[in-house]
Amino acid sequence: MSQVQAFLDQLYHELKGVSAGQVASYIPELARANPDWFGISIVTLDGHTYEVGDVAQKFTIQSISKVFVYGMALEDYGRDQLLKKVGVEPTGDPFNSLIRLDEDSKRPENPMVNAGAIATTGLITGADLADRLNRMLAMFQRYVGNEVFVDVSTFISERSTGHRNRAMAHLMLNFGMIDQPIEDALDLYFQQCSVLVTAHDLAVMAATLANQGVNPITGERAVGANHVRDILSVMYTCGMYNFAGEWAFRVGIPAKSGVSGGILAVVPNRAGIAVFSPLLDGHGNSVRGLKVFEALSRQYGFHLFDLSLGRCNFTQT
Numbered sequence: 422m423s424q425v426q427a428f429l430d431q432l433y434h435e436l437k438g439v440s441a442g443q444v445a446s447y448i449p450e451l452a453r454a455n456p457d458w459f460g461i462s463i464v465t466l467d468g469h470t471y472e473v474g475d476v477a478q479k480f481t482i483q484s485i486s487k488v489f490v491y492g493m494a495l496e497d498y499g500r501d502q503l504l505k506k507v508g509v510e511p512t513g514d515p516f517n518s519l520i521r522l523d524e525d526s527k528r529p530e531n532p533m534v535n536a537g538a539i540a541t542t543g544l545i546t547g548a549d550l551a552d553r554l555n556r557m558l559a560m561f562q563r564y565v566g567n568e569v570f571v572d573v574s575t576f577i578s579e580r581s582t583g584h585r586n587r588a589m590a591h592l593m594l595n596f597g598m599i600d601q602p603i604e605d606a607l608d609l610y611f612q613q614c615s616v617l618v619t620a621h622d623l624a625v626m627a628a629t630l631a632n633q634g635v636n637p638i639t640g641e642r643a644v645g646a647n648h649v650r651d652i653l654s655v656m657y658t659c660g661m662y663n664f665a666g667e668w669a670f671r672v673g674i675p676a677k678s679g680v681s682g683g684i685l686a687v688v689p690n691r692a693g694i695a696v697f698s699p700l701l702d703g704h705g706n707s708v709r710g711l712k713v714f715e716a717l718s719r720q721y722g723f724h725l726f727d728l729s730l731g732r733c734n735f736t737q738t
Contacts, residue, residue: 426471429461432716433473442700442708445680450578454480454682454699459709462624465692468637476620480697481575483679485623486561486613487538488630488656493560494532494541495648506598507532507540511658511665527597533659533677536589542613543599543606550605554612561616563643564626566636569616576615583611614679620697623685627693630675653687657725664704672714673724684710688723 437459446452460474494503510530529537547553554571561569590603599606618626629636630652634644644652656675661668668676676686682699684707694717698709718724 423471425463426473428717428720429463429471429473432713433459433461436709436712437474439709439712440700442702444682444699445701445705448575448578448582448680450572450575451481451681451699456700458682459698460620460696461713462620462695463692464621464624464628464637466628466632466637466690470621470624472621472624474620475697478697479617479619480681480683480699481572481614481679482616482618482623482683483614483681484533484535484538485618485677485679485683485685486616487533487541488652488660488677488685489561489564489626489644490538490545490557490613491532491541491655492644492648492652493557494544495651496645497546498544500648500651503541503544506544507537509655509658513663513666529593529598531655531659533655534662535586536593539586539590539606539610540593540599542610543603545609550609553605553609557609557613558616560643563636563641564629565618565622566625566639566641569618569622571612572615572617576612579611579614580608583607586610618683620683620695623683623695623697624693627685627687627695629693630687631689631691631693653689656687661706662704664706668711672718673726674718676714678706678710680705682707682710684714686714689725691723 444454444456458475458478460476462476463471506528508528508530512530529540531537532541545553547556590607593599594603625638629643630649633646634649635642653675656677660677674686674688678684682697684696686694696710696713698707700708702708
């Protein structure tokens with residue numbers, strides 16, 4: 422057994438009894454999650470996998486989808502044009518905070534909070550709503566390496582309870598931040614959040630970003646290499662909402678969390694890492710997930726500003 426696998430097994434057994442936090446319930450379908458689910462997955466750039474726990478359990482991707490839809494918008498519009506529509510400034514606010522309007526730029530502050538994500542999704546091009554959804558699913562498939570699907574029950578649940586998101590969209594429409602028809606943008610946003618994935622899928626997606634946009638399992642390019650730096654930069658500064666500063670301080674790699682319990686993180690040029698555990702803290706981040714990443718960062722020195730970076734290449738030793 423490799424040292425990395427042994428360390429993951431140890432972490433899993435140390436943390437699987439953690440009961441702090443609560444399963445998200447503001448979206449009714451998310452409340453059905455088993456609080457005992459817990460999985461850790463690492464996928465390296467040579468395609469090797471280290472895993473433990475419930476890594477095959479399906480769950481909805483939720484806000485982690487924002488990372489990949491942002492990359493899609495970069496490919497549709499380019500950096501300069503997209504910056505006119507959605508900024509890249511951290512807010513320090515919760516993921517569902519009401520937008521603070523910039524009357525000069527007329528844009529949400531970043532694409533990782535809900536307001537910015539809805540605006541970004543509204544930009545995705547296509548002949549009609551079905552075409553835009555199919556383009557989006559094809560994009561996710563390139564990252565994952567297999568076909569992906571929208572969980573219809575979660576989509577309907579989000580659509581029927583997403584009044585706060587709908588209010589943000591109307592407010593942005595009023596200030597000229599997004600265009601009609603906003604119901605199409607909202608439906609597409611609710612569907613992107615309802616895509617089903619596993620912890621292993623997320624680790625492959627993260628490894629694809631670590632590999633300059635090429636899926637290390639299939640060899641297929643998922644996003645242009647020229648966009649990866651922008652994606653990782655926004656993840657690093659904005660991906661963990663109002664915990665982003667402390668994450669950068671304690672863990673120190675680009676990451677994105679979702680309220681279904683997933684956290685995806687990228688160790689550039691080395692590996693993708695994902696943890697799934699539905700018990701969340703007050704910021705909406707997985708409690709066990711945060712502990713896993715802090716332990717991995719300490720053990721292997723992959724903080725971007727750690728001079729010991731490179732102690733572990735995740736090789737089979």
